[in-house]
Amino acid sequence: MKTDNNAPKTLNGSTAESIREKILQGEFLPGQRLSEATLSESLSISRNTLREAFRLLSQEGLLKHEPNRGVFVATPSVTAIIDIYRARRLIECQALQLAYPHHPAKSLMRDAVEKALRLQTERNWQEVGTCNMEFHMAIVQMADCERINQMFSRIMAEQRLAFCSLPPEQLHAPYVEQNAAILELVEAKKFTEAAAMLNDYLLLAERSVLSTYSRYVGEGS
Amino acid sequence: MKTDNNAPKTLNGSTAESIREKILQGEFLPGQRLSEATLSESLSISRNTLREAFRLLSQEGLLKHEPNRGVFVATPSVTAIIDIYRARRLIECQALQLAYPHHPAKSLMRDAVEKALRLQTERNWQEVGTCNMEFHMAIVQMADCERINQMFSRIMAEQRLAFCSLPPEQLHAPYVEQNAAILELVEAKKFTEAAAMLNDYLLLAERSVLSTYSRYVGEGS
DNA sequence: AATCTATTTTTGTTGAACAATATGGCTCTA
DNA sequence: TAGAGCCATATTGTTCAACAAAAATAGATT
Numbered sequence: 001m002k003t004d005n006n007a008p009k010t011l012n013g014s015t016a017e018s019i020r021e022k023i024l025q026g027e028f029l030p031g032q033r034l035s036e037a038t039l040s041e042s043l044s045i046s047r048n049t050l051r052e053a054f055r056l057l058s059q060e061g062l063l064k065h066e067p068n069r070g071v072f073v074a075t076p077s078v079t080a081i082i083d084i085y086r087a088r089r090l091i092e093c094q095a096l097q098l099a100y101p102h103h104p105a106k107s108l109m110r111d112a113v114e115k116a117l118r119l120q121t122e123r124n125w126q127e128v129g130t131c132n133m134e135f136h137m138a139i140v141q142m143a144d145c146e147r148i149n150q151m152f153s154r155i156m157a158e159q160r161l162a163f164c165s166l167p168p169e170q171l172h173a174p175y176v177e178q179n180a181a182i183l184e185l186v187e188a189k190k191f192t193e194a195a196a197m198l199n200d201y202l203l204l205a206e207r208s209v210l211s212t213y214s215r216y217v218g219e220g221s
Numbered sequence: 222m223k224t225d226n227n228a229p230k231t232l233n234g235s236t237a238e239s240i241r242e243k244i245l246q247g248e249f250l251p252g253q254r255l256s257e258a259t260l261s262e263s264l265s266i267s268r269n270t271l272r273e274a275f276r277l278l279s280q281e282g283l284l285k286h287e288p289n290r291g292v293f294v295a296t297p298s299v300t301a302i303i304d305i306y307r308a309r310r311l312i313e314c315q316a317l318q319l320a321y322p323h324h325p326a327k328s329l330m331r332d333a334v335e336k337a338l339r340l341q342t343e344r345n346w347q348e349v350g351t352c353n354m355e356f357h358m359a360i361v362q363m364a365d366c367e368r369i370n371q372m373f374s375r376i377m378a379e380q381r382l383a384f385c386s387l388p389p390e391q392l393h394a395p396y397v398e399q400n401a402a403i404l405e406l407v408e409a410k411k412f413t414e415a416a417a418m419l420n421d422y423l424l425l426a427e428r429s430v431l432s433t434y435s436r437y438v439g440e441g442s
Numbered sequence: 443a444a445t446c447t448a449t450t451t452t453t454g455t456t457g458a459a460c461a462a463t464a465t466g467g468c469t470c471t472a
Numbered sequence: 473t474a475g476a477g478c479c480a481t482a483t484t485g486t487t488c489a490a491c492a493a494a495a496a497t498a499g500a501t502t
Binding site for chain 2: 483485
């Protein structure tokens, strides 16, 4: 087993990683403008290096680059949320149908569900959300497709960004049991039923997120 | 109708566009190393600007960035081709199943098929290949999902890159009729059958490409 | 209040410089 | 001859200072 040495080897790479983290951690808020002068000084790096990191993150969808105006933390709009859930339904449900009985990702699903159940009793919603993401990431891994995995993790990062503007409380709570139910169907090798349930799950989640979103935020661009 | 002003407004953006074009046109060959000093001089731009363009294209998958070694035109390996076709089957077939009768993308499919049939008689394989790509792009657009469209066009760019190393002759020829048959099923609103046929089509295409590939190229990394 | 102009700020781009890392060739040794 | 270590070289990574170009701001004019 090789150590997955994914650590960035260049300064612009590690800078991108650091900014990515700050965005997902909520330190940089959606819509916020990131000034080259200010940020490069506060990170003690040159403007050029920072700009390279910006290009990396823009292509990932976490930053939005407006020529001659600056880079901004992406602000998921209502249409973006709809689009994200549409992509998720397409990818996740199909991945689940392509699954086979003893796929290694199944244990990842189980781990995620059990961990979520545990953390739910502690009311640790932040971590429950992470488990939920891991669960769905595991579903996608069933398709055994590297490119799909990669695009999906980007989509989930974008969605996580949308959640930043929302109250974290019960957003994930009702879904832990749903995940458990889906896992049960998978373990019973009823892949088609599992996919159908997942589809309903995602439709419901979308409606819930959208209504919460429109209550807390005005309108997306 | 607004003019889709997609033209890059910055030099690093237009540089990326220009390099992208040269890669897809075969001017830059897979595996080739792009020297910062040489390229920046031949394009009459500064190294820093070129590096920003490199970061853009690396994230698109057209270039591979190896820290401290340089950037190389991506070289699709056998495993990459397998992965690409797996992603295509997942996305395209599902998009086709999600289609509805009067979707605007259907006319795009028809245009692509008719144009391909015309160009086929002229033995213009280069353009036939482009039509084939447009046909499959149109299929994906049936899903009405911007993020899926975007990732798919990246995947197709990567595949086109793989085709650069291959003789262009009959790679697309037998598929024009297949596309026409799929279109017919779609127009007859038999979406599930169309998806099934597309799946077979892609499995066959994968086998064909792989055998051609292994005949012309040794082994991927 | 709205428009235009001038000022200021910020981004875009450049060139030179140096540090850090890989490359290639060299010698030395076994 | 094959391989290990070492040096010179080339390339990438990063910084800095400067200026051009575009956008944001403020002020003056109508």
